[in-house]
Amino acid sequence: MTTFPLLVVLLPFAAAFTGLLLSRWPHRRAALTNAHGQEEPAGHATGRAAGGTTRAAWIAILPTAAAAILAVSLAWVPGLAYFTGATAPPPTGQTYGTIGTGGIPISLVLQADALSSVIGVLVTLVALAVQVYSVGYLEDDPRYPSYSAFISLFTSAMLLVVYAGDLLVLYVGWEIMGLCSYLLIGHWWEDRGNSRAAVKAFLVTRLGDVGFLFGIFTLGTAAGSFRITDVLAKAPDMAPATLVTATMLLLAGVAGKSAQVPLHTWLPDAMAGPTPISALIHAATMVAAGIFIVARLFPAFLAAGPTLDVLAVLAALGMLGAALAALAQDDLKRVLAYSTVSQLAYMAGGLAAGSDVAAVFHLVTHGAFKALLFLCAGVVIHHVGSNLMTRMGGLRRELPITFVTMTIGFAALMGIPPTGGFFSKDGVLLAMDDALSTGVLTDAAALLLYGCALATVAVTGAYATRAWLRTFFGPPSAVALPEPEPGTAHVVDVREAPRSMLVPVILLAVPALLLGFAGEPHLDLGMAVVSVVLAALGAGLVYAFWRIDPVADPARLLGPLRVPCERAFYVDTLYAALLVRPVPALARLVVRTDDVLVDGAVRGSGRSARVLSGVLRLAQNGNVQLYVSGLLAGVLLIVVGAVMFT
């Protein structure tokens, strides 16, 4: 039992290793292609690709499944205890030695306590669903083996983050996650836009990670240890300034990874990756890692009041802004991406309001229903061959199973009872309501947070309804399908997606629907009524606009706000003007300075030395007699000098 955390981390890692090295071995492709030339029959080609894919799929799925079973067995007792508030059993795990650094040692601790075992289950189950789903989604992709191996690597890294008992070990997993996110967003790198999106995601999260690393250093130095338990034990004794500095720095990393307000711009662009990746990394797990970190170090954050205020303001701005942006997007995946930003801001708001349990509960339900939504969106996109909702419509007859599951997902997103999202969102709202009176936050921040959260409930209802109506209802769009671009999925003629895609979707719909009953749902009737009424208000407004004209976009209810919402309030434009363009300009200036000043000095000294030496070279004309004359003249000079001066 104590080695389970290590096994859970190592199994997907071994899968990634094996998948990258062995899934195409032995390498026979070159010989076959040369033998057949261009006239190779299509069946032969697909058969061979399917052979490689099948092996890679088994390599990817089996260890993930084993890890999921282990994670569930780890979480059986402490997971429930976390939500019911019972005293959790001591963490299961082991210390695998320490690394002496000359200063504070790094201890290799892997352990599953209540919080990490819950998140571990979420990660492994969603990863398993995504791995199975990817088999169908990318079945004729030539790079499927490396793709599935990267997912395995990502799973391993995320589990390392979850189970790490030491901040620096955690940071290792944190960075590998960022790398995998970069690799997988750029899966279809042939399209320049996709690789640019990958670079953007990498750079923006890296910007936050710098702060995160220094936050870890500050905390570790102040506590004299990087072990999370030691840090949390010493947190109350630390100087308030140290604590605020450390948590603010950590907050930068959280904002980067969890796509919170100043650094959220990478997440909508990250939708350039394959849809299962969006489900796994950019909805359910990696972006939730930031929230997880705050929950992990929650006592430290709770002791740093200003940080919580900042977190509350960022969350308030993020949840409402992202929800409004989601209301105006036409790309289905971008709608879901902005929705993810908004929901993550909900969790951040819950944490800022002082309730980590509510936030983590929302994290878990959100992981389930947002992964479900993304996977359903993948089915829809797979079927339609486009991400744009203007190309969709009337799909409920063609995709009945997806219609049902996606409806469950949207209901959970809106917080309609009895879905999981209803209970968790209720818990978060309740925590924010409590924050008004308990004084965790300053009054202004608490009020802003609560107001924005209530407004967001309504906007969430609106955008979820809009996406649902525009995808599944209304007249089917009669647009002729163009050739799919490299960044989109493939057009398939079957009526419903392959079974490998439908089974994970159906299985994920179950937790999305029923997860609210796990533990003891803390239900407050008044709050529930308020949130449901608000969500229904937003939904009803959109429905009314949609009824007037089912073809037109209900986003027109935003009026003049529509264009700013569609451009996500010009944050990207602002960053482009403030950062993206000045940096190359500065770089060009540096290059010119280097060319003219530094290189100029070097080149000038070389050239002047050569010109001066040219004067000396005039004497070296090769005439020996001239040399001897010079010698004689020199000797005479010396003699004359010797005679005169002695």
Next chain:
Amino acid sequence: MHIVYPAVVAALLFSIGVYGVLARRNTILVLMSVELMLNAVNLNLVAFDVWLGDRLHSGQVLTLFVIVIAAAEVGLGLAIVLALYRNRRTVDIDHLRDLAEPPGDRPRPPGAHPDGRRERHDDEQPVQRGGGPR
């Protein structure tokens, strides 16, 4: 005999030698001028040996050494001149300028450029091998 006479003669001989070395174009004549200088030195050695009345006659002994060395030097020098003539068809010292700085702005390191070797030997003639004595 007064010491001045041989000294003046030796000085004249040496000056003629120096002039020959510095001014003549023919390599053989340059060698001969070197011999003149050596012999001027020899004359000085003998004369001063007599004038000083050295018991060990070290001046005469040294003269013998110089003569031997001069013979060897001339043998070696003439051999070089002969080899030079076989290679270049000239013994004009003005045309033997291989030690000059190569023309052009930037001197290339040897081997850096395929033309690097050629440009130092513009007046080189093709080597005749196995020509035998003439």
